[in-house]
Amino acid sequence: MLQIILGAVSLGLLWAVMTMGVYITYRILNIADLSVEGSIAMGAAIGAQCIMRGMNPYAATAMAFVGGMLAGLATGILHTRLKIPALLSGILTMIALYSVNLRILGKANISLLRMDTVYTVFENFGLNKSSAVITLGLLCVLGLVGLLYWFFGTEIGCAIRATGNNPQMARAQGIDTGNMIILGLVISNGMVALSGALIAQSQSFADVQMGIGSIVIGLASVIIGEVLFGKRNFFNRLIALVLGAITYRIIIALVLRMGMPASDLKLFTAMTVAIALSLPVFRSYLKPLQRSKKGEM
Amino acid sequence: MLTIKELHKKFNPGTVNEKTALQDINLNMAEGDFITLIGGNGAGKSTLLNCIAGVYGVDSGIIAIAGENVTKFSEHKRAGVIGRVFQDPMMGTASNMGIEENLALAYRRGKRRSLKWGISQAERQIYRELLGSLELGLEDRLGTKVGLLSGGQRQALTLLMAILIRPKLLLLDEHTAALDPKTAEKVLQLSEKFINEGKLTTLMVTHNMRHAIKHGNRLIMMHDGRIILDIKGEEKQKLTVEGLMKRFGKASGEEFADDRVLLS
Numbered sequence: 001m002l003q004i005i006l007g008a009v010s011l012g013l014l015w016a017v018m019t020m021g022v023y024i025t026y027r028i029l030n031i032a033d034l035s036v037e038g039s040i041a042m043g044a045a046i047g048a049q050c051i052m053r054g055m056n057p058y059a060a061t062a063m064a065f066v067g068g069m070l071a072g073l074a075t076g077i078l079h080t081r082l083k084i085p086a087l088l089s090g091i092l093t094m095i096a097l098y099s100v101n102l103r104i105l106g107k108a109n110i111s112l113l114r115m116d117t118v119y120t121v122f123e124n125f126g127l128n129k130s131s132a133v134i135t136l137g138l139l140c141v142l143g144l145v146g147l148l149y150w151f152f153g154t155e156i157g158c159a160i161r162a163t164g165n166n167p168q169m170a171r172a173q174g175i176d177t178g179n180m181i182i183l184g185l186v187i188s189n190g191m192v193a194l195s196g197a198l199i200a201q202s203q204s205f206a207d208v209q210m211g212i213g214s215i216v217i218g219l220a221s222v223i224i225g226e227v228l229f230g231k232r233n234f235f236n237r238l239i240a241l242v243l244g245a246i247t248y249r250i251i252i253a254l255v256l257r258m259g260m261p262a263s264d265l266k267l268f269t270a271m272t273v274a275i276a277l278s279l280p281v282f283r284s285y286l287k288p289l290q291r292s293k294k295g296e297m
Numbered sequence: 298m299l300t301i302k303e304l305h306k307k308f309n310p311g312t313v314n315e316k317t318a319l320q321d322i323n324l325n326m327a328e329g330d331f332i333t334l335i336g337g338n339g340a341g342k343s344t345l346l347n348c349i350a351g352v353y354g355v356d357s358g359i360i361a362i363a364g365e366n367v368t369k370f371s372e373h374k375r376a377g378v379i380g381r382v383f384q385d386p387m388m389g390t391a392s393n394m395g396i397e398e399n400l401a402l403a404y405r406r407g408k409r410r411s412l413k414w415g416i417s418q419a420e421r422q423i424y425r426e427l428l429g430s431l432e433l434g435l436e437d438r439l440g441t442k443v444g445l446l447s448g449g450q451r452q453a454l455t456l457l458m459a460i461l462i463r464p465k466l467l468l469l470d471e472h473t474a475a476l477d478p479k480t481a482e483k484v485l486q487l488s489e490k491f492i493n494e495g496k497l498t499t500l501m502v503t504h505n506m507r508h509a510i511k512h513g514n515r516l517i518m519m520h521d522g523r524i525i526l527d528i529k530g531e532e533k534q535k536l537t538v539e540g541l542m543k544r545f546g547k548a549s550g551e552e553f554a555d556d557r558v559l560l561s
Contacts, residue, residue, distance in 0.1 A: 153414060
């Protein structure tokens with residue numbers, strides 16, 4: 001059991017990197033960016049292929065980050081410069097990346113067994129694989145939380161937040177909203193690809209299919225984090241995202257252990273997100289009931 | 298300060314929904330002019346303001362601010378010299394961000410934004426003083442999310458943001474129309490105060506004849522996308538609602554019959 005939880009925590013930490021990327025587009029920019037489905041697999045593909053070619057795993061992971069940023073740039077240009085709706089821009093990038101990822105991988109999947117990965121350094125210190133992933137995952141996540149907290153407090157970061165919150169106001173305050181949306185998408189997809197590279201190295205393979213449904217997993221993690229761990233301020237929100245991603249993985253590990261077939265996983269995730277997103281509707285029905293119970297009104 | 302030459306604007310050109318919004322608009326605003334712009338629904342007042350601000354492109358004509366031709370400039374680029382307050386109090390501020398964060402965004406209007414921290418301690422002191430001058434009790438609520446403020450408070454804050462960096466041109470687009478009469482009066486007083494203190498070149502759209510007559514040194518009336526009246530100086534000071542309606546009838550060849558303008 002402990003092994004299952006540890007496995008879930010380690011996977012959750014790696015997916016937390018992706019969740020933070022999804023948060024930037026979904027909550028800060030107010031865009032549901034589907035290109036992440038392609039960029040997570042792209043990160044895995046670039047990372048794996050570079051490692052196969054003998055590149056240092058850390059450099060390979062950095063390459064994955066850059067690749068993801070380019071994917072975000074593509075979506076950003078489609079949306080802001082070519083005026084294609086955000087949802088459709090994301091879908092176009094996602095579909096295009098499927099072919100790109102196949103080209104990068106050269107085949108449907110690559111195995112990384114017995115190759116040096118970013119975790120090897122930690123395993124050489126005597127940690128087992130799961131602890132090595134948790135250690136590096138934690139370092140990575142904490143570093144990114146700090147970096148994002150700083151970035152969204154800067155002048156440019158504030159301009160991105162204003163753009164997502166009220167683009168009209170942002171333009172009236174001299175903010176180039178198009179550029180801010182592009183920048184947000186670039187950072188977001190870079191982080192998603194980074195997450196993909198880390199995941200591929202932890203599971204020792206990269207698969208062109210691995211992105212399917214990832215946006216829903218990201219959203220589920222964002223929402224679980226917000227509902228369970230609060231959203232008082234930005235720092236609190238970032239931590240909540242990480243905990244949300246871990247919680248999601250633990251929930252999945254538990255329901256699988258309780259006997260749910262793995263093939264039903266995506267249905268389960270989709271339903272979780274649908275229910276979580278519709279919570280405000282249910283709440284608005286429940287509120288009058290609660291008030292009348294308390295004898296108010 | 299603002300020069301508009303032969304400005305034309307059509308919406309949906311070439312379709313059955315084609316509508317001529319602005320026809321041959323010519324306007325010269327001197328530095329320090331405070332123009333009230335009045336007209337019925339669909340007269341083109343808001344369209345004109347939006348064309349000046351760069352929200353809409355124009356079909357033909359020239360818009361120049363302080364001698365610089367800005368006709369081809371994007372909206373955010375023009376924002377460097379234009380301050381704006383909108384009719385909808387929700388439109389001018391970012392509701393998920395704090396009062397001080399909104400002010401800090403406005404403080405950097407027209408400047409290059411960098412990776413410096415988005416708000417400095419020294420600025421906070423300035424904001425506190427300015428918010429105090431609004432007399433709305435906002436000076437002690439710097440961190441409060443703007444979404445929690447009332448419409449009037451948000452509109453006063455938007456006004457402050459519009460003048461925080463002295464704009465070469467201030468555009469007020471019926472900025473009190475969505476407020477209750479008492480709040481509207483208060484916001485109008487604040488506007489008048491800021492405009493007088495900063496000697497700001499201002500273009501204020503209003504539906505309210507009384508306001509249009511009482512405020513500003515020049516009154517412009519629009520009808521069917523054209524400027525039909527331009528009253529300034531002593532003539533403006535002597536203007537009455539009845540007189541204005543008579544002159545409208547003469548200039549347009551129609552009787553003035555817009556309930557919203559008459560009743561307000």
